[in-house]
Amino acid sequence: MPQGDNENGRQEPRIGTVASTVAILRQLASTPAPLGVNAIARSLSLTPSSCFNILKTLVSENIVDFDPNTKLYTLGAGLVSIARNALDPDAAYEIVRTRLEVLAETWGMTAGLWRAHSDRILLVGYVAGARMMRIQMTVGQRLPKLIGSVGRCMAAAMDLDREELARRFAGLRWESAPSFDEYCEQVEEAKRQGWSIDRGQFVRGATTIAVPLQREDGDLKYCLVSTMFTGQHDDDKVPLIVKELQQIARWASRPIDGSGVIQQPPLRQSTRSV
Numbered sequence: 001m002p003q004g005d006n007e008n009g010r011q012e013p014r015i016g017t018v019a020s021t022v023a024i025l026r027q028l029a030s031t032p033a034p035l036g037v038n039a040i041a042r043s044l045s046l047t048p049s050s051c052f053n054i055l056k057t058l059v060s061e062n063i064v065d066f067d068p069n070t071k072l073y074t075l076g077a078g079l080v081s082i083a084r085n086a087l088d089p090d091a092a093y094e095i096v097r098t099r100l101e102v103l104a105e106t107w108g109m110t111a112g113l114w115r116a117h118s119d120r121i122l123l124v125g126y127v128a129g130a131r132m133m134r135i136q137m138t139v140g141q142r143l144p145k146l147i148g149s150v151g152r153c154m155a156a157a158m159d160l161d162r163e164e165l166a167r168r169f170a171g172l173r174w175e176s177a178p179s180f181d182e183y184c185e186q187v188e189e190a191k192r193q194g195w196s197i198d199r200g201q202f203v204r205g206a207t208t209i210a211v212p213l214q215r216e217d218g219d220l221k222y223c224l225v226s227t228m229f230t231g232q233h234d235d236d237k238v239p240l241i242v243k244e245l246q247q248i249a250r251w252a253s254r255p256i257d258g259s260g261v262i263q264q265p266p267l268r269q270s271t272r273s274v
Contacts, residue, residue, distance in 0.1 A: 033073035
């Protein structure tokens with residue numbers, strides 16, 4: 001029987017049907033064309049009857065779609081709500097999206113929301129301003145928690161000692177890496193000013209500004225981030241962009257009932273003259 005690691009690192013047997021179900025979903029996700037039961041079973045070394053029974057259950061739960069004419073299977077819409085809840089359990093992006101759209105359009109840049117999850121940060125959602133060349137991203141992408149402008153904000157909030165920060169910094173991969181001393185100074189700066197900027201160190205040619213979206217309990221779970229081409233805006237425009245991000249962060253950080261749901265802020269005009 002296949003083995004898996006439990007949270008203590010010990011090997012435990014995996015439930016065969018569950019493992020097969022996950023393998024079938026991954027197979028459908030990785031293949032652009034619809035697949036038949038025999039093709040799926042053959043690629044995963046499953047018996048056709050077992051594969052069919054699993055697919056039948058997944059179809060009944062709207063997790064997989066079945067075309068009765070072609071006898072082929074594809075991923076179903078039921079996965080969307082599951083994935084959405086896993087990616088953004090507080091529905092925070094829907095709350096800030098309208099404000100981020102205004103920001104992105106005003107400044108001609110990309111604006112997004114990142115969420116901390118374990119030792120990673122996840123891109124919950126983003127919008128790109130209308131300009132001939134845009135920075136496109138991938139919703140759901142994961143990065144190390146302490147990298148880039150978001151990482152400096154996270155490190156500032158975590159208040160790690162220098163030894164632990166050095167250990168984590170050593171595992172980060174940058175395109176134009178700062179020295180550890182420089183990174184420490186940037187973390188301290190983020191702690192003092194309440195935001196952080198990365199000027200082409202994580203990704204050459206891209207400048208990102210991150211503003212933490214902290215909850216009333218002080219926990220840093222989200223960061224609002226603007227991403228632009230390096231040199232796109234003069235340095236004197238940075239404080240204006242930061243100000244708008246901070247306004248969104250303040251409005252969006254107010255819990256309405258303590259359940260993790262965040263209150264919808266009123267829409268305001270951008271502070272930039274256009």
